[in-house]
Amino acid sequence: MKTVNIIPLFVIIPLTAAFLIPLLGRLVKRFSEFAVFLSCAMLLYLSLHARILLNSLTDKILVYKVGGWVPPFGIAMVLDGLSSFMLVTVNLVTFCVAVYSLKYMNKYTDKPKFFTLFSLMLCGMNGVIITGDLFNLFVFLEIASIASYALVAFGTEAEELEASFKYAIMGSVASSFIFIGIAFLYGFTSTLNMADMARVLSFKQNAYLVHFVGVLFLMGFGLKAALVPFHAWLPDAHPSAPASISAMLSGILIKTLGIYALARVFFNIIGSTQNYLSVLMFLGALSMLVGVILALSQWDLKRLLAYHSISQIGYVVLGIGLGTPLGILGGLFHLFNHSVFKSLLFLNSGSIDYALDTRDLRETGGLAKVMPITAKTNLIASMSIAGIPPFNGFFSKLLIIFACVQKGYFGYASCAIIASILTLASFTKVQKFLFSGELKDKFKEVKEAPWSMVISTVCLAIVCLLGGLLLLTSLQSFMGDAADVLLKGTAYAKDVIEAALR
Amino acid sequence: MTTDSKTGMTLIVKTITRLTVGLILLFGIYIVLHGHLSPGGGFAGGVIVALSFVHLMLAFGKDVAVSKISKNLASNLESLGAIMFLSIALLGFLGGSFFLNILSKGTPFKLFSAGTIPLSNISIGIKVGLGLFAIFLALVLLEKAKKEK
Numbered sequence: 087m088k089t090v091n092i093i094p095l096f097v098i099i100p101l102t103a104a105f106l107i108p109l110l111g112r113l114v115k116r117f118s119e120f121a122v123f124l125s126c127a128m129l130l131y132l133s134l135h136a137r138i139l140l141n142s143l144t145d146k147i148l149v150y151k152v153g154g155w156v157p158p159f160g161i162a163m164v165l166d167g168l169s170s171f172m173l174v175t176v177n178l179v180t181f182c183v184a185v186y187s188l189k190y191m192n193k194y195t196d197k198p199k200f201f202t203l204f205s206l207m208l209c210g211m212n213g214v215i216i217t218g219d220l221f222n223l224f225v226f227l228e229i230a231s232i233a234s235y236a237l238v239a240f241g242t243e244a245e246e247l248e249a250s251f252k253y254a255i256m257g258s259v260a261s262s263f264i265f266i267g268i269a270f271l272y273g274f275t276s277t278l279n280m281a282d283m284a285r286v287l288s289f290k291q292n293a294y295l296v297h298f299v300g301v302l303f304l305m306g307f308g309l310k311a312a313l314v315p316f317h318a319w320l321p322d323a324h325p326s327a328p329a330s331i332s333a334m335l336s337g338i339l340i341k342t343l344g345i346y347a348l349a350r351v352f353f354n355i356i357g358s359t360q361n362y363l364s365v366l367m368f369l370g371a372l373s374m375l376v377g378v379i380l381a382l383s384q385w386d387l388k389r390l391l392a393y394h395s396i397s398q399i400g401y402v403v404l405g406i407g408l409g410t411p412l413g414i415l416g417g418l419f420h421l422f423n424h425s426v427f428k429s430l431l432f433l434n435s436g437s438i439d440y441a442l443d444t445r446d447l448r449e450t451g452g453l454a455k456v457m458p459i460t461a462k463t464n465l466i467a468s469m470s471i472a473g474i475p476p477f478n479g480f481f482s483k484l485l486i487i488f489a490c491v492q493k494g495y496f497g498y499a500s501c502a503i504i505a506s507i508l509t510l511a512s513f514t515k516v517q518k519f520l521f522s523g524e525l526k527d528k529f530k531e532v533k534e535a536p537w538s539m540v541i542s543t544v545c546l547a548i549v550c551l552l553g554g555l556l557l558l559t560s561l562q563s564f565m566g567d568a569a570d571v572l573l574k575g576t577a578y579a580k581d582v583i584e585a586a587l588r
Numbered sequence: 589m590t591t592d593s594k595t596g597m598t599l600i601v602k603t604i605t606r607l608t609v610g611l612i613l614l615f616g617i618y619i620v621l622h623g624h625l626s627p628g629g630g631f632a633g634g635v636i637v638a639l640s641f642v643h644l645m646l647a648f649g650k651d652v653a654v655s656k657i658s659k660n661l662a663s664n665l666e667s668l669g670a671i672m673f674l675s676i677a678l679l680g681f682l683g684g685s686f687f688l689n690i691l692s693k694g695t696p697f698k699l700f701s702a703g704t705i706p707l708s709n710i711s712i713g714i715k716v717g718l719g720l721f722a723i724f725l726a727l728v729l730l731e732k733a734k735k736e737k
Contacts, residue, residue, distance in 0.1 A: 091681070091686075094686040098674070098677075098678065098686070101670075101674055102671070102674060105667045105670040105671045105674065106667075106671065108663060108664070108666075108667045109664055109667045109668065109671065150686070151685065152685070152686055152687050153680065153685060153686070153687035153688050153689065154680075154683075154684070154685040154688050
């Protein structure tokens, strides 16, 4: 098997799992758990393998021609620094969440259906990351979104259905904007291949349509990423889902469908001008502050975490919007870190919900005595998100603030610092009301979560602890290559076309 | 099928349905099989196939349609259609590439031509037809469950 053949496997494996599970899940006992575990483990291995493979290449890009059709005529799949960075992030989090779900989903009925939707969502996310074709990106984006609408409603309580309905409406509006944008671009450039589109656009002068399309994409992908004026669906949708799905949604879905797609389209296809970057920076800073201020007054643990997702997404967008090497590096690093610690926080909230059947911070307290491991992993995640050294969140926030100062945006830098302090305040509240103080009598019998749930949270906590090491020179190519792809801008077109002809 | 007036619509509708439902089904299958030659294909044909079953359900009531295809059979066949499509795509790996058309292309405009395209159309037809029918069935069953409450 040729090395380049691993690229379509990122779509094939979860898709196979997704459709085998409803066929065999009812006949063979525990088949669904087995299939999901196996496929996620394989994907994690493959994503790391792809990263190492990419390191051994000089131009750091691999193009797969689906059906043997040379781009721009056929669909291309592109594995470059940014894709492989996102693949590792997504599949790492997904693997931990899958291990966690094996036990956690006992709370709900119909595991096979859950794992079918889970695999479909994963397939959509991997597809969005790996594809080199704009319409294909839309199709995968819809696969992931529709699976996530169904997963938000998985508990089928009135509140969950309402949240899912709201999410579905807002998500469809976002998809329509993206679709209209793609249609306009297709009409303008007569091609759907992302690289070819960038090449054609670079010849067009004074194209006002492109700016209009840029706005459409900003609305569409901004809604998917829950940037502040478009964030209304997130605080309802994320807490309503089962905890493992909240971890997936907050941890990686909004980043893959929102930020990755936004960055790919703005930097590599349209070409980032200062106007776009200023808008991105402003929205990022706004999300940062609004998200964290709204989070401060929440008492529902998962709702609080959902508001923090908005705030942390702001950091990522601010970093990427700076457009400088340091800013983009910091933004991408924060993207990785946030997916790790936010999924850890949601998984911990799931463990608490699993044991106590409540997520109201006013009812809990003193859980450190009965759930010692969850208390420790939650402490690590809280310190990471608040940006306490030596945890990973500290380094990425520091990079973003440095990048702001370096470019002379002292206002944005102070926004980032204020948001970080407010985050710390908010998570001090979480730690205090969850784990310290007197244990209530009705929770005396509570036990630590089952071991498979604990293992996945501990793994994520270790990644949080060691995440800062990714900045070492020997490991820096992991994020450095991803930042390089964005920094190259529309030169992406030349690279892909050259690699495709190889 | 029954002319029993207790379930479904009136005798007129039932008689017309009995005459047309086979034709609709056949037309759907025709659209699927000729997908590579004429407008239409797996998706369009699949929708028409699903419509024939929906037609049956509207005229004769839920039980008659379910006796032809049960909910479990529909959902299993739907997954099978997807797996078939994926397997056809994976067969391309034998020739070296995902989705590669490895079968003989034949003469253009003949029914047996275009390699794996008709096979893909058939699997999409199964997937879409049974999938849409399953969605309609789920809505009907949900409505019934709500009324019983």
